[in-house]
Amino acid sequence: LALIIWTFNWGALHIAAPVLLLWAFTGSITAWLNAPPREQHARIKSADEIFLRRQALRIWRFYAEFCSERHNHLIPDHVEEAELYEAPRVSTTNIGMLLNARQAAAELGFVTAPEFAHLTRQTLATLHKLEKRNGHPYNWYHTETLAPLLPITISSVDNGNLAASLYTLRAGALQMLDLPLLRPQLFSGLHAHWQLLLLQKGLPDQITGQRLPAADAGIEQWTAWTLQMESTDALALSTNPHGSNLTGEAAWWLRETRQRILSINLLIRRYQPWLLPEFASLRSLPELAIDLNAPLPLAVALDYAIGLQLRFDQPSSAVTEQLHALLPDAIDQLRALNDSLQTIADEAFQLASQMDFSLLLDKRRKLLSIAYDVESETLRAETYDMLASEARIATFLAIAKGDIPQQSWFRLARTHTIAFDRPVLL
Secondary structure, three states, X not given: OHHHHXXXXXXHHHHHHHHHHHHHHHHHHHHHXXXXXXXXXXXXXXXXXXXXXXXXXXXXXXXXXXXXXXXXXXXXXXXXXXXHEEOOEEEHHHHHHHHHHHHHHHHOOOOOHHHHHHXXXXXXXXXXXXOEEOOEEOOEEEOOOOOEOOOOEEEHHHHHHHHHHHHHHHHXXXXXXXXXXXXXXXXXXXXXXXXXXXXXXXXXXXXXXXXXXXXXXXXXXXHHHHHHHOOOHHHHHHHOHHHOOOOHHHHHHHHHHHHHHHHHHHHHHHHOHHHOHHHHHHOOOOOOOOOOOOOOEHHHHHHHHHHHHHHOOOOOOHHHHHHHHHHHHHHHHHHHHHHHHHHXXXXXXXXXXXXXXXXXXXXXXXXXXXXXXOOOOEEOOOEOOEOOOOOXXXXXXXXXXXXXXXXXXXXXXXXXXXXXXXXXXX
């Protein structure tokens, strides 16, 4: 094109140059998109990590604020800023997104494991209540009444997304059993809350003048700080709207930051009381073997607490007697949390397994229909016939579950085109 322009008009080179640049740029992007993935070893910069954590926390706020009892522990489709109108409907894709967003929040330290388990079991309980066909939830439900929305359909894409989210939830819940309850991520999450809190206006001096533990601080320094902050007057005002001048965003972030502090402290008091400062003198005892730099995985913490109770069956001092009195409740809490996470994993697997994707298969074409109409009990004639489509997850999982034949994978078109001497999947 540049050559043609140059041939007919020497003075048009100012047009040809941008065209050549665009051609080269597009070629580079196409080559990058079509290249095999590379394993990345570089660490992101500290400033970028802070930025990303803040954005993740802002995103999580949507789920934390609007996944409520009003919506039966589901999520509204969207919230309109004018008068904060919450659209009371949800798709199965967004139910799965809620479950996985909560997992991400736990990974980033925005919720504790007990909070994750409690909230997730509420959502799964609602999912069990939903009217279904062949194990498939319908495409849309009213979040307040749980009634399916007309026209009642079963979507291949949305339910493929939900099944993938349920399998992801199962894996994550089982992994939590092998992770410590009191992880460094909880303090990173609290730090992100504090940073966003400090961006608000009108905060009391007790908040703005507060110094957090250093970035390399250990669990002992952080727990001492959170326990001390619990009784801070400025944070206590967040639960008393008449005692604080803060409103709107500032009030919300103050309440949420205080809740993070309380949740971490509750995690110590109720699940691992041997980490409390008043028992610091016991940590040097060989029989306790407490290493704050190597927190116990949840499943191991239960056995540790039981062993600790046996060792202190006859307390030798007032301190050991005090700890011994706290252990029975800690054992009960740890056992309940272990059972709860295992139940979440089992229920997630059960719900995904019950979704029979053969219902959505066009048996003649061996492809998934876009939807099944429940009222007429018929499949839509349109099918997903391209590999590069949003139904790829559903097709993959349906084959893995044994619901549809393997041939369905190879019926998905792999049409390519040549762009800049490279084949690119359409």
